[in-house]
Amino acid sequence: MRQIAPNQDTIIPYLAPLELSLEITPRGRLDVIDVRALAAAAYGDVFERHARCLYCSLHTTAGYLPQSFAARLGSGPQAVRPYIDVFTTVFPEGAGYRHDQLDLRDELTPEQRPVEPTNADSHLAFIGSGLRPCVSYVTRRPGPVSFIDLDGVNAGTPRRRTTTLVGYDNEIEVAKTTLHVPVSKRHPIDAVNLKDPRLGLYAQLDDLIAKHGVEKGRIRLRLVAGEQFASLTVNEYETLLMRYDLAEVLKNPLRFAAQKAKHAWDDPRAVPSKTLEYAKYDLVRALNRLVDALGLAESAIERVLAQALAVPASRFLRMKRSVDLLVSDSQTPGRPNVIEGTYQAPILVQWRRADKGERQVGVTLTRFV
Numbered sequence: 001m002r003q004i005a006p007n008q009d010t011i012i013p014y015l016a017p018l019e020l021s022l023e024i025t026p027r028g029r030l031d032v033i034d035v036r037a038l039a040a041a042a043y044g045d046v047f048e049r050h051a052r053c054l055y056c057s058l059h060t061t062a063g064y065l066p067q068s069f070a071a072r073l074g075s076g077p078q079a080v081r082p083y084i085d086v087f088t089t090v091f092p093e094g095a096g097y098r099h100d101q102l103d104l105r106d107e108l109t110p111e112q113r114p115v116e117p118t119n120a121d122s123h124l125a126f127i128g129s130g131l132r133p134c135v136s137y138v139t140r141r142p143g144p145v146s147f148i149d150l151d152g153v154n155a156g157t158p159r160r161r162t163t164t165l166v167g168y169d170n171e172i173e174v175a176k177t178t179l180h181v182p183v184s185k186r187h188p189i190d191a192v193n194l195k196d197p198r199l200g201l202y203a204q205l206d207d208l209i210a211k212h213g214v215e216k217g218r219i220r221l222r223l224v225a226g227e228q229f230a231s232l233t234v235n236e237y238e239t240l241l242m243r244y245d246l247a248e249v250l251k252n253p254l255r256f257a258a259q260k261a262k263h264a265w266d267d268p269r270a271v272p273s274k275t276l277e278y279a280k281y282d283l284v285r286a287l288n289r290l291v292d293a294l295g296l297a298e299s300a301i302e303r304v305l306a307q308a309l310a311v312p313a314s315r316f317l318r319m320k321r322s323v324d325l326l327v328s329d330s331q332t333p334g335r336p337n338v339i340e341g342t343y344q345a346p347i348l349v350q351w352r353r354a355d356k357g358e359r360q361v362g363v364t365l366t367r368f369v
Contacts, residue, residue, distance in 0.1 A: 015049060017168040017216040017368040019330050024161040026062075026152025030088065032077035034144035036137075039165055048139050050167035054218065054368075056134045056326045058162050058341030060236040061122035061151035063131035067138065070146060080146050087125040088150070091249075095121065095256040099241040107238070115155075120245050121256070122151035123235055128249065130318030133234045133344060134218065134326055139167075164326060164339065166216060168368035174212040175365040177204060178224065181348055185357040188350070189247045193237040194221070194361070195345040201363075205338055208365050215329045215336050216368040221346055222322035224360040229352035231319035232361070236343040250351045319349065327365070 022038055035055060039047055047053045057063040065073070065080070073079045097120030098104065102113045125131075137145055152159055179201055184190040194201050205219060221232055235241075248255045323346055329336035348359055 015167075015169065017166055018046060018050065019164065019166045019216060019328060020046075021162055021164050024147060024149075024163060025158050026149045026161060027158070029093075029149075029151060029153045030081075030084065031149045031152045032080050032084075033147045033149065034077075035147045035163055035165070036143075036145040047165060047167040050139060051169040052136050052167070053139050053145075054134060054136045054164075054166040054168065054324075054326065055145055055147075056164040056166070056339065057147065058133075058164070058339075058344065059149075060234070060341065060343050061119055061126055062147060062149040062161055063126060063133050064135040064145065064147060065131065066135050067141065067145075069130075071141070071143065076144055077146065080148060084125070084129060084148060084150070087129040088121070090128065090253060090257050091121040091124040092257060093121045094118070095259045097121065097124075097241075097256065098244040099123065099238060101240070104240060105238070117151060117154040117159075119151040119154075120241055123241055124245060124249055124256075125150050127233045127235055127246070127349075128253075128318065130320055132320075132323065133340070134324040136218075136324075164328075164330075166326065166328070166368065168216065170369050171217065171366040172369060173364060173366050174214060174217075175208045177208070177363045179204070179221075179361045179363055181359045181361055182357060183348070183350055183354050183359055185353065188353045189250050190350050191237070191242040191246060192348045192359075193242075193345050194348055195237070201346075202338070204363070205365075208363075209327055209336050209338075212365065212367070213336075214327050214365060214367045217327040217366045218368075219325040219327055219338060220322055220362075220364045220366070221325070222362045222364070223348075224362050227321075227354075227359055230348060230350040230354070230359055231321060232323045233320070233347050233349065234323050234325075234340075234344050235347055237345045237347055242347070246349065250349070 020039075020043060022035060022042060024033055024035070024038070026033070055064050070080070073083055094100070099120035100118035102108060102116055102118070105113070105116070108116055131148060147163055149161060152161070179199070181192055181194065181199065183192055223230055223232060325346065326339040327336055328339045331337075331339060348361065350359065
């Protein structure tokens, strides 16, 4: 510890950024876990000594909500669950997703196929609900930090989950650049893996991190001003999930909810077009539970939520314009790099053609201090 003096009268202790990890055991396929409480039980108040804490999930079906949005939902799992229920209703388990047809997944080995989870619904709910792999919380604000797991149990066995916490007091911007991402000129709906070596993004990130010697910090990827009808997420870039399932969602948000209703309908002579009405009914019920949980019944916000059924997927889904990636030297001391899970990749999604066949993504590197 060293001392810094912002003025002649005050001496404030300086703490170097602190990085620790937690193992999490989900209690069900959908689970909401207070990581702030787990960290306090495991490590005491070490993170509360810092002004901010970065929470980072290393998984594609489990993550966090931004602090401001989580605060609006309320405190505790009871407040988060009605919100997540909206998206698990839109993306029900076992609704005929291409990603879940494991015999079509060429990247899986014969040994992986029997144990690979069928979890396309969890991936789509993660993307659609605006869950993030990395969020920064102000520690002086009370309340839980919810780790939301959408696929915590597979074949009756809890999955192993890991989350990283980094306590810090401030961050300094050290570098900026812009990435030009080629997108489809033929197809309005497209998903681009920003981790693809052909784009060169990660090579640029490695160069920036090494040049500026950032041992603890973050990378922010953000669509530049003027980019419309596009978003960023971090998830598994699997061909069937990105090219088929996500594309279907962007065309029709209730596509899979309707498919599930169709399979559940007992009368084989039922008119297929009715299934959309059943899907809408289920979604309305989920929205009503969220409205009741927030105490917003008969309010203007309730009317806005009800109108979600009539707007495009890009407005109903909480698609976001930026994502954060943790930078650390914890895995390779002396050689900091982007920290991410095995299957995580930043992904650019568009639902209308870009005028010039490319999208621009701003890249900002910051250092935690």
